[in-house]
Amino acid sequence: MSTGTEQLVESELDTQEAHAHHGPAKGISRWFLTTNHKDIGSMYLWFSLVMFMTGGCMALLIRAELFQPGLQFLEPAFFNQMTTMHGLIMVFGAVMPAFVGLANWMIPMMIGAPDMALPRLNNWSFWILPFAFSIMLMTLFMEGGGPNFGWTFYAPLSTTFAPPSVTYFIFAVHMMGISSIMGAINVIVTILNMRPPGMIMMKLPLFVWTWLITAFLLILVMPVLAGVVTMMLMDIHFGTSFFNAAGGGDPVLFQHIFWFFGHPEVYIMILPAFGIVSEIIPTFARKKLFGYSSMVYATSSIAFLSFIVWAHHMFTVGIPLMGELFFMFATMLIAVPTGVKVFNWVATMFRGSMTFETPMLFAIAFVVLFSIGGFSGLMLAIAPADFQYHDTYFVVAHFHYVLVPGSIFSIMAGVYYWLPKWTGNYYDEKMGRLHFWLSFVGINITFFPMHFVGLAGMPRRVPDYALQFADFNAVSSVGAFLFGFSQLLFIYNVVCCIRKRNQATDRVWEGAHGLEWSVPSPAPYHTFTKPPKVD
Amino acid sequence: MAPKSHKKLLTQLLLGTAAMFGFGFALVPLYDVFCDITGINGKVDLTPAKYSSTETSNREVKIQFIAVNNESMPWSFKPTQASLRVKLGKTYQTAYWAKNLTANYMVAQAVPSVAPSEAAQYLQKVDCFCFNRQPLNAGEQREMGLAFNVLAGMPEHIKTITLSYTLFDITATSAKDVASNN
Ligand code: HEM
Ligand SMILES: [Cu+2]
Numbered sequence: 148m149s150t151g152t153e154q155l156v157e158s159e160l161d162t163q164e165a166h167a168h169h170g171p172a173k174g175i176s177r178w179f180l181t182t183n184h185k186d187i188g189s190m191y192l193w194f195s196l197v198m199f200m201t202g203g204c205m206a207l208l209i210r211a212e213l214f215q216p217g218l219q220f221l222e223p224a225f226f227n228q229m230t231t232m233h234g235l236i237m238v239f240g241a242v243m244p245a246f247v248g249l250a251n252w253m254i255p256m257m258i259g260a261p262d263m264a265l266p267r268l269n270n271w272s273f274w275i276l277p278f279a280f281s282i283m284l285m286t287l288f289m290e291g292g293g294p295n296f297g298w299t300f301y302a303p304l305s306t307t308f309a310p311p312s313v314t315y316f317i318f319a320v321h322m323m324g325i326s327s328i329m330g331a332i333n334v335i336v337t338i339l340n341m342r343p344p345g346m347i348m349m350k351l352p353l354f355v356w357t358w359l360i361t362a363f364l365l366i367l368v369m370p371v372l373a374g375v376v377t378m379m380l381m382d383i384h385f386g387t388s389f390f391n392a393a394g395g396g397d398p399v400l401f402q403h404i405f406w407f408f409g410h411p412e413v414y415i416m417i418l419p420a421f422g423i424v425s426e427i428i429p430t431f432a433r434k435k436l437f438g439y440s441s442m443v444y445a446t447s448s449i450a451f452l453s454f455i456v457w458a459h460h461m462f463t464v465g466i467p468l469m470g471e472l473f474f475m476f477a478t479m480l481i482a483v484p485t486g487v488k489v490f491n492w493v494a495t496m497f498r499g500s501m502t503f504e505t506p507m508l509f510a511i512a513f514v515v516l517f518s519i520g521g522f523s524g525l526m527l528a529i530a531p532a533d534f535q536y537h538d539t540y541f542v543v544a545h546f547h548y549v550l551v552p553g554s555i556f557s558i559m560a561g562v563y564y565w566l567p568k569w570t571g572n573y574y575d576e577k578m579g580r581l582h583f584w585l586s587f588v589g590i591n592i593t594f595f596p597m598h599f600v601g602l603a604g605m606p607r608r609v610p611d612y613a614l615q616f617a618d619f620n621a622v623s624s625v626g627a628f629l630f631g632f633s634q635l636l637f638i639y640n641v642v643c644c645i646r647k648r649n650q651a652t653d654r655v656w657e658g659a660h661g662l663e664w665s666v667p668s669p670a671p672y673h674t675f676t677k678p679p680k681v682d
Numbered sequence: 683m684a685p686k687s688h689k690k691l692l693t694q695l696l697l698g699t700a701a702m703f704g705f706g707f708a709l710v711p712l713y714d715v716f717c718d719i720t721g722i723n724g725k726v727d728l729t730p731a732k733y734s735s736t737e738t739s740n741r742e743v744k745i746q747f748i749a750v751n752n753e754s755m756p757w758s759f760k761p762t763q764a765s766l767r768v769k770l771g772k773t774y775q776t777a778y779w780a781k782n783l784t785a786n787y788m789v790a791q792a793v794p795s796v797a798p799s800e801a802a803q804y805l806q807k808v809d810c811f812c813f814n815r816q817p818l819n820a821g822e823q824r825e826m827g828l829a830f831n832v833l834a835g836m837p838e839h840i841k842t843i844t845l846s847y848t849l850f851d852i853t854a855t856s857a858k859d860v861a862s863n864n
Contacts, residue, residue: 374707
């Protein structure tokens with residue numbers, strides 16, 4: 148049946164694009180050699196999904212262990228490897244590649260370009276990733292186990308006291324760093340050089356704008372990450388003492404360099420999400436986005452500010468009072484442009500004729516739940532209070548609220564929103580909504596109680612805990628399994644959407660605007676080979 | 683469509699990437715310079731003070747001495763005096779005492795730190811055992827001298843200074859010198 152469908156799709160392509168001289172190559176080499184932005188986008192998204200499920204299984208192992216106090220399933224040493232790997236895989240393997248995948252698919256189609264500017268580089272930046280993550284996962288089977296020092300790999304835990312596999316970890320970080328930098332370069336060159344006449348910067352869709360700014364952040368901080376792991380490598384193998392106090396180095400220096408990368412990194416994971424939500428809300432509110440230019444300026448100022456707040460992760464290392472004050476106020480300042488964005492989304496929905504299809508449900512949940520994460524961020528930004536909250540489950544609750552119903556929900560929203568354009572078929576709306584509600588309930592059950600145990604003092608990254616935290620932890624674990632297993636619905640829905648014929652219109656959504664909706668559904672292998680007219 | 687040339691932009695972006703990689707490493711000296719200028723972090727100069735100040739005052743502050751063994755450094759290590767009252771601008775002498783409790787030759791390095799960090803830049807070390815590595819044979823013990831003064835310009839609100847030394851085992855990294863010593 149599926150071959151029949153493919154033939155149908157291809158014959159359609161031929162009639163639609165008279166000069167479609169070559170469609171995709173046949174066989175497996177299509178995927179290895181492709182330079183087509185749609186193929187590469189799909190590969191990024193599939194890769195990200197695999198990583199999401201891998202990291203998710205690790206999260207469920209962690210939650211299974213934490214269901215009850217005491218040690219049940221995991222050795223403490225292995226538990227540490229799970230928390231570390233879960234973080235690394237979700238950040239670098241799931242969220243970032245998913246955004247790059249969406250950028251690959253959508254940026255050329257949104258600005259009216261035939262492809263990404265540097266297609267061969269594009270192929271490279273994807274194919275590095277599976278190797279990087281195979282190496283990373285292999286460390287789990289090495290002597291001494293995989294990385295066990297947390298996703299922030301603080302020295303000297305990650306140098307003097309690291310398992311021997313840390314060298315492979317460093318190599319993997321280098322590889323995925325190179326991949327991200329190449330991807331970012333490609334995005335910038337595409338956006339700056341490949342716009343058709345008339346597509347001025349202030350007409351760019353917000354997803355494109357936010358990705359442009361994200362790409363600059365990537366180029367500014369990924370090399371610093373490469374630098375810091377290189378220093379670790381030198382401390383471990385070449386006798387230098389960057390982070391070794393005995394040799395005149397300083398472990399706190401590690402944290403400064405890491406967070407100089409790390410804080411912009413968390414914005415790398417949220418700015419494209421802002422872009423996606425800014426595309427979806429106007430479509431389903433059937434109104435233009437409120438305050439387009441203020442959105443652009445707010446995003447730029449968030450990006451700028453993200454460079455001067457890094458020490459809010461280090462309030463407790465003993466920085467001087469002036470430093471505490473500076474980083475506290477600078478951090479709070481970020482809430483201003485963030486507030487502007489939330490205001491604009493709400494104003495866009497205000498008096499719109501809203502409908503609640505799956506992408507819109509995810510987008511609205513994003514606005515509400517991301518704001519909760521922003522508020523707990525503000526609480527953590529209060530330096531004197533952070534002495535109580537730091538390294539507790541309150542921090543875990545904070546960053547999961549901004550990352551799961553933040554970044555992950557925006558990715559799901561984006562996938563549901565553009566899936567009919569990619570596959571030519573509508574997904575099953577009922578199943579989509581069910582997936583949304585199960586996820587929504589699941590993540591709140593999982594992460595909301597973490598605020599309480601955190602405030603009560605439960606430390607993060609521990610396999611066992613004091614008895615008074617037992618009830619909330621049991622609740623969290625139940626929520627985690629609910630959320631985890633609901634994702635199977637998502638996968639099932641996506642697979643059905645690819646295989647079952649349920650022809651989508653070209654515009655797909657009645658309220659959708661933008662160049663990507665002016666091409667047929669499914670989007671032909673080559674789009675905008677002639678530059679479109681932009682008015 | 684004749685695509686615009688990507689070469690120029692690509693070169694700029696690659697240069698930017700390389701520059702940021704360099705910047706990551708530049709943060710290492712910048713960090714020390716920054717701590718040095720501001721006296722943040724309680725980092726103390728590991729070189730002798732070039733001049734001892736002549737400006738004296740009658741103000742007195744208390745100096746506390748602390749000794750810490752890093753990780754499992756198996757030496758006995760303590761100050762000979764727990765604290766001293768000192769007049770600003772005057773040079774004082776005191777000492778720490780260390781004993782190698784193991785059956786092996788070992789080399790140690792002491793790393794100083796000052797609290798409050800604001801006081802670090804006013805505490806001048808004329809001579810300090812932390813300027814050199816400290817080798818001790820099995821079972822050997824030694825007093826290690828320290829000469830310092832506190833500059834008169836130190837802010838009024840600092841009444842007590844804590845000077846802490848952490849002792850690190852650097853036998854492994856100084857193995858080469860050992861070989862040449864024998
Ligand atoms: C209003 C905006 C925000 C503020 C004021 C804020 C503030 C903070 C503060 C002060 C901490 C340190 C807490 C501690 O370790 O004691 C923190 C941790 C964290 N934040 Fe945020 N944050 C904000 C938004 C975000 C966003 C948008 C993301 C990512 C999408 C994010 C991700 C994280 C992560 C991952 C950590 C924990 C890092 C770790 O120690 O593992 N935050 N945040
Ligand atoms: Cu931060």
